[in-house]
Structures are given as structure tokens and as C-alpha cells.
Amino acid sequence: MEKTLVEDAAVQNEPSSNGHEHRHGRDAQSVKQQLLNLDRIDFDGVDIAVIRFNRPEQRNPIDKETIASLSELLDLLMAGEATPDAIVLTGNGSTFSAGGDLKGYQTLYRDPARFRRFMEDFEDVCRKLSTVSALTVAMVNGTCVAGGLEISLACDLITMSDGARIGDGHLQFAQLPGAGGSQRLVRAIGVQQAKKWLLTAELYDAATADKAGLIALIAQKEELESRTFELIAKSAKLTPLGRTRMKELVNIAQVTTLDEGLQQELNLVFDYATTSYDATEGLHAFAARRPPNYRGE
Incomplete structure (x- = not known):
């Protein structure tokens, strides 16, 4: 099969x-x-x-x-x-x-x-x-x-x-x-x-x-x-985009110094929080006490 x-x-x-x-x-x-x-x-x-x-x-x-x-x-x-x-x-x-x-x-x-x-x-x-x-x-x-x-x-x-x-x-x-x-x-x-x-x-x-x-x-x-x-x-079953970005953060930690990693974390998280649908949807779902509807974007 x-x-x-x-x-x-x-x-x-x-x-x-x-x-x-x-x-x-x-x-x-x-x-x-x-x-x-x-x-x-x-x-x-x-x-x-x-x-x-x-x-x-x-x-x-x-x-x-x-x-x-x-x-x-x-x-x-x-x-x-x-x-x-x-x-x-x-x-x-x-x-x-x-x-x-x-x-x-x-x-x-x-x-x-x-x-x-x-x-x-x-x-x-x-x-x-x-x-x-x-x-x-x-x-x-x-x-x-x-x-x-x-x-x-x-x-x-x-x-x-x-x-x-x-x-x-x-x-x-x-x-x-x-x-x-x-x-x-x-x-x-x-x-x-x-x-x-x-x-x-x-x-x-x-x-x-x-x-x-x-x-x-x-x-x-x-x-x-x-x-x-x-x-x-x-x-x-969590946000697919958030999962991918989390993987990126872990990978950064394995190839950079702590100072470099902290700066890249700041930049990546800022971009994710301010530009992605899923980050905002997670907050809205929490406030409305409903299941989130993630799009992976």
C-alpha cells in the first residue's frame, strides 16, 4: 500500500x-x-x-x-x-x-x-x-x-x-x-x-x-x-506560522552568540507580532474566550 x-x-x-x-x-x-x-x-x-x-x-x-x-x-x-x-x-x-x-x-x-x-x-x-x-x-x-x-x-x-x-x-x-x-x-x-x-x-x-x-x-x-x-x-493544532517562527528562534540559538541571538529574537518577534494575522488572532480568541482560527499568515 x-x-x-x-x-x-x-x-x-x-x-x-x-x-x-x-x-x-x-x-x-x-x-x-x-x-x-x-x-x-x-x-x-x-x-x-x-x-x-x-x-x-x-x-x-x-x-x-x-x-x-x-x-x-x-x-x-x-x-x-x-x-x-x-x-x-x-x-x-x-x-x-x-x-x-x-x-x-x-x-x-x-x-x-x-x-x-x-x-x-x-x-x-x-x-x-x-x-x-x-x-x-x-x-x-x-x-x-x-x-x-x-x-x-x-x-x-x-x-x-x-x-x-x-x-x-x-x-x-x-x-x-x-x-x-x-x-x-x-x-x-x-x-x-x-x-x-x-x-x-x-x-x-x-x-x-x-x-x-x-x-x-x-x-x-x-x-x-x-x-x-x-x-x-x-x-x-497550534498556529502554524508561530510554530515555524519558534523553530527559527531555536535554530538561531544554536548558531549565534547570546547577544546576537537576543537581537535576532527581538527583530523576529517584533515582525511576527506586528505583521502576522495569527499573532493578533491568538489575542482576539483569548479575549473572546473562543477557539482561534489560525491562517498560518
């Missing part, structure tokens, strides 16, 4: 087994081995695009083909009018992603120009995940290592199964994180914890990741999807 890529916004609706409506896009092109699956789900009125890494027999590697397909799919999802409220990344099988294709790297390293392009494309995908207007969530259903962690760190939120494990792992095979793993992990859990994770290459359970401040929630594996969707719905 799931489709590899989306051709356009035209979808067919059908009920899912849990009572929520599934909307499946049509194929845009043939992708070898169906690297990714896409499922559009209506969860209590919230449009959620679920992207699944789909090579479980290889532990869902993040290679150049996967990166190219994910980049294209993100562009297609965010183009036009029918953009989703949220984008969820997860893995088919028992693994979220075990990271890069180590065998493929042996060839890629011998072609520096191609390797550089791969690194730049990988970081570009991570940048898209962190800056798109939709809420982005890494739903870690199983082992999440190296490149899988880097993609997760680029998302707005990480949710995790209680039986999953997560970590950097690059040094286990004498590799280094090249798609923001070292930079984003430090900002996510602090210098000392990040050094521990990076320099030991160990994997950690959900409770440890939660204690470190990396993840938004832990759930039993059979409840992970529903709990993740419930969390998404809490945010998606």
Missing part, C-alpha cells in the same frame, strides 16, 4: 486499521529497491507524512542513493499547497538506521570529489529537516547509529522505543561524523556528554538518552507510533 515517492498532491483516501485515514501518494519515479516508503496519515485532522527507510535486511543504511531520494522527497512534500503538518522519519524492521554504507565508503574515499558531494548532500538534507515549516520527528524504533543519529539530530524532536539503542559509533570503525553529528550532538546534550558519546562510540538505551536530554519521549514499541502522533498533534 505504501509508495516510494510522491508524484503530486493527488492522493486516495482509505481508512487505516487504527481508524485513522491513510493517504498514499503515487509513484514519481522508480527507485531501486524502494529505498524509502511514504505514508500520508490523517491523525485526528493532522496531516502526517511518515517516511520509512526501507532496507531492513541491510539495517537501513544511509548512502548516497538514500540521501538523494530523501532530499527529493522532502522537496516534493513541501512543494505546493498540500504540505504536511509533520514529517516523521523511521525505519522498517528492527533498525532505524545503522548509519553509512561502510563497504561503499571504501570506493567513495578513492574519489574525493564524489565523497565531498555526498557529504554536502547529506548536510543539505539535515538542513532541510531542521528548517522546513513542517514539524520533523525522528521516531527511533530500533538501533540508531552514526548517520542515523545525524539525521535524528537534525529533526525537531526525537521519540524512542524503550527497546531501541542510540549513539554515534563512528570511532568503532575509525570514522568521523561528517553530517553535523559532532556539532549538533554537543548542542543537544552538552560538551561532556557529547564527548562521552563520541569518544567511546558506545550505544545507549532510551532511558540514558532521555536523561541526557536528547529525546522528547520514550514509549513501548507497540505504542511508539501513537504516542509520537499524539505529541505531534499537540504542536500541529
Whole structure:
């Protein structure tokens, strides 16, 4: 039932087994081995695009083909009018992603120009995940290592199964994180914890990741999807423009000094408060004691 890529916004609706409506896009092109699956789900009125890494027999590697397909799919999802409220990344099988294709790297390293392009494309995908207007969530259903962690760190939120494990792992095979793993992990859990994770290459359970401040929630594996969707719905039902601007504020905090961030916060909030419909609508709805009618503008 799931489709590899989306051709356009035209979808067919059908009920899912849990009572929520599934909307499946049509194929845009043939992708070898169906690297990714896409499922559009209506969860209590919230449009959620679920992207699944789909090579479980290889532990869902993040290679150049996967990166190219994910980049294209993100562009297609965010183009036009029918953009989703949220984008969820997860893995088919028992693994979220075990990271890069180590065998493929042996060839890629011998072609520096191609390797550089791969690194730049990988970081570009991570940048898209962190800056798109939709809420982005890494739903870690199983082992999440190296490149899988880097993609997760680029998302707005990480949710995790209680039986999953997560970590950097690059040094286990004498590799280094090249798609923001070292930079984003430090900002996510602090210098000392990040050094521990990076320099030991160990994997950690959900409770440890939660204690470190990396993840938004832990759930039993059979409840992970529903709990993740419930969390998404809490945010998606708020002002979409306000949510996007809030993401911008958080991103500013990660790339500027405190003084620069405070000045950019002042400028962004002033513009939002004085020019957006949603900011004024929120105040009017509060005063009138009625539900707000946000427009995302």
C-alpha cells in the first residue's frame, strides 16, 4: 500500500486499521529497491507524512542513493499547497538506521570529489529537516547509529522505543561524523556528554538518552507510533506560522552568540507580532474566550 515517492498532491483516501485515514501518494519515479516508503496519515485532522527507510535486511543504511531520494522527497512534500503538518522519519524492521554504507565508503574515499558531494548532500538534507515549516520527528524504533543519529539530530524532536539503542559509533570503525553529528550532538546534550558519546562510540538505551536530554519521549514499541502522533498533534493544532517562527528562534540559538541571538529574537518577534494575522488572532480568541482560527499568515 505504501509508495516510494510522491508524484503530486493527488492522493486516495482509505481508512487505516487504527481508524485513522491513510493517504498514499503515487509513484514519481522508480527507485531501486524502494529505498524509502511514504505514508500520508490523517491523525485526528493532522496531516502526517511518515517516511520509512526501507532496507531492513541491510539495517537501513544511509548512502548516497538514500540521501538523494530523501532530499527529493522532502522537496516534493513541501512543494505546493498540500504540505504536511509533520514529517516523521523511521525505519522498517528492527533498525532505524545503522548509519553509512561502510563497504561503499571504501570506493567513495578513492574519489574525493564524489565523497565531498555526498557529504554536502547529506548536510543539505539535515538542513532541510531542521528548517522546513513542517514539524520533523525522528521516531527511533530500533538501533540508531552514526548517520542515523545525524539525521535524528537534525529533526525537531526525537521519540524512542524503550527497546531501541542510540549513539554515534563512528570511532568503532575509525570514522568521523561528517553530517553535523559532532556539532549538533554537543548542542543537544552538552560538551561532556557529547564527548562521552563520541569518544567511546558506545550505544545507549532510551532511558540514558532521555536523561541526557536528547529525546522528547520514550514509549513501548507497540505504542511508539501513537504516542509520537499524539505529541505531534499537540504542536500541529497550534498556529502554524508561530510554530515555524519558534523553530527559527531555536535554530538561531544554536548558531549565534547570546547577544546576537537576543537581537535576532527581538527583530523576529517584533515582525511576527506586528505583521502576522495569527499573532493578533491568538489575542482576539483569548479575549473572546473562543477557539482561534489560525491562517498560518
